[in-house]
Amino acid sequence: MPFNHNDHYHPLLLDLLPPGPGIALDVGCGTGRFARRLAATGMAVEAVDLSAAMVEAASGLGSPGPGEIVYRQADVTTDPLPEAHYDFISCLASLHHMPFETVAKLRRALVPGGVLVVLTPARPSSPKDWAREAAAVPLNALARLVVHVAERLNGGSDGGPPVPTLFRFPTIAELRRESARLLPGSTVRPLLFWRTLITYREHGDGDPTDG
Ligand SMILES: C[S@@+](CC[C@H](N)C(=O)[O-])C[C@H]1O[C@@H](n2cnc3c(N)ncnc32)[C@H](O)[C@@H]1O
Numbered sequence: 001m002p003f004n005h006n007d008h009y010h011p012l013l014l015d016l017l018p019p020g021p022g023i024a025l026d027v028g029c030g031t032g033r034f035a036r037r038l039a040a041t042g043m044a045v046e047a048v049d050l051s052a053a054m055v056e057a058a059s060g061l062g063s064p065g066p067g068e069i070v071y072r073q074a075d076v077t078t079d080p081l082p083e084a085h086y087d088f089i090s091c092l093a094s095l096h097h098m099p100f101e102t103v104a105k106l107r108r109a110l111v112p113g114g115v116l117v118v119l120t121p122a123r124p125s126s127p128k129d130w131a132r133e134a135a136a137v138p139l140n141a142l143a144r145l146v147v148h149v150a151e152r153l154n155g156g157s158d159g160g161p162p163v164p165t166l167f168r169f170p171t172i173a174e175l176r177r178e179s180a181r182l183l184p185g186s187t188v189r190p191l192l193f194w195r196t197l198i199t200y201r202e203h204g205d206g207d208p209t210d211g
Helices: 010-014 033-040 052-060 102-108 127-153 172-182
Strands: 023-027 044-049 069-073 086-092 110-120 187-190 196-201
Touching: 010 033, 023 033, 033 044, 033 069, 033 086, 044 052, 052 069, 102 110, 102 172, 102 196, 172 187, 172 196
Parallel strands: 023 044, 023 086, 044 069, 086 110
Antiparallel strands: 110 196, 187 196
């Protein structure tokens, strides 16, 4: 993909980092592009992916530092994540491969004040959503052309291991409903290039699904 819609939003996600270096978890890290950006901010990064091929490819690319990256092959839905441990948890284009309820587990893994960001594809639910999608088409074509030309001039790019088939794209309305239930106080923001951003800051009031 000449213009990567997930990578395009890296700067926006990095703006949401809590203050201080801290510990980050990148869920479904793929070849580690965002994990390396987190490490570059000084965070200690745990980067987890279900695919052994992804973990191997990412590990081979190391860390730019100053933060260390530990890559690990695991299914985050069954992995025993530590509770109240991470300052920042990111899921970039990975949550739709898992049940949405996985966010409750990720929430428990945050320290108070910690931030969870989910960047996910979602289907439109309203006329405004459809209008945004239509507006993105010409801009996307232009961005793809620019990136394609830049990559040709730089000798091309290696796409990395194949990405597994998707689980299911939720609608934006479903994301709003489920985020309100499982991540109270979160914001759900549809973005231009077919991604929706969910941002949640842990306030330490307990799990809404308990009791
Ligand atoms: C579309 S790729 C996104 C990769 C990367 N986050 C990026 O932005 O390029 C989705 C990744 O999620 C991983 N994944 C899917 N289900 C997972 C699970 N249950 N636990 C951990 N990783 C998972 C896949 O192996 C794949 O590498």
